[in-house]
Amino acid sequence: MFTGIVQNYTALKIEQSRDQFKSFSIDLTDRQADQLQIGASIALNGVCLTVTRIDAGRAYFDVIMETLRATNLGQLADGDWVNVERAARLGDDIGGHLMSGHVAxxxxxxxxxxxxxxxxxxxxxxxxxxxxxxxxxxxxxxxxxxxxxxxxxxxxxxxxxxxxxxxxxxxxxxxxxxxxxxxxxxxxxxxxxxxxxxxxxxx
The missing domain is CATH 2.40.30.20 (Elongation Factor Tu (Ef-tu); domain 3)
Known part of the structure; x- marks a missing residue:
């Protein structure tokens, strides 16, 4: 779950682009990188994505056909800015409203x-x-x-x-x-x- 309080925005790097598949990476802030594990959730432009790899302060994500179709992630170019929010943790303030990261x-x-x-x-x-x-x-x-x-x-x-x-x-x-x-x-x-x-x- 997410709170809708965006933590920062950062440049998106397109690591791979194939038919109905893209792989992205972003730089993490120190707070976002803290105890982050593969399988955790981070929202990019409000889309809940699973972290597939963590390396040198960067998180990597795979995005497949339905997400590329339903959201604006499929339209982004290398270097475009994206809003970033790490999934809420127990005890975090809910400053916005509860969000799932499931874009309609x-x-x-x-x-x-x-x-x-x-x-x-x-x-x-x-x-x-x-x-x-x-x-x-x-x-x-x-x-x-x-x-x-x-x-x-x-x-x-x-x-x-x-x-x-x-x-x-x-x-x-x-x-x-x-x-x-x-x-x-x-x-x-x-x-x-x-x-x-x-x-x-x-x-």
Whole structure:
């Protein structure tokens, strides 16, 4: 599990690229490397990945077809920045909201507003995604736990504080970028349960 509090961003190195398979590596901070073992989980852009190798302060990951299809990891080039969070450990602060690292899909960044001392990001939205999003609810975007601002028919926004812009890749975000989306699991469970009960005539 993850908290959605991104620890840093770093450059991604593509170690291998084959048909429906890629191998990545990243530099680890001292805190991330502490007692890290093969088989542990680290989120890159919010995608939960398994550490397959640790060498000289770097962690290595294998990424296969479904992850490459459903997330933005398949679109990344060598040297692109990724948000990094090591899996939460017992006793860690839950500063964001609990996240699984299971990305549902991507959303496209369609507008950036910069009023004085603020940054507002707008993302395109389709009806299937909209059913799980509501104003002041939670959402995971490239691994960041964020509070939703407004939800409209075909778009939604989030408001970012300066610290988020400094610590994450959103400080360099550009319109047209595909961003990984993870729904709040509790919201998704409630919505799908109510829809199923309605379809069965229980509501």
């Amino acid at each position: 899909s991507t959303v496209t960044l369609i507008d950036i507003e910069r009023p004085a001392n603020n940054c507002i990001l707008w993302f395109a939205l389709d009806p299937g995604q909209r059913r799980y999003l509501f104003s002041k609810g939670y959402v995971g975007l490239n691994g960041c736990s964020l509070t939703i601002g407004e939800v409209q028919a075909d778009r939604f926004n989030v408001y970012l504080i300066p610290e988020t812009l400094t610590v994450t890749t959103f400080g360099q975000a550009q319109v047209g970028t595909a961003v990984n989306l993870e729904f709040d699991a509790h919201t998704q469970a409630i919505v799908e349960t109510l829809e199923r009960m309605k379809a069965e005539g229980a509501l």
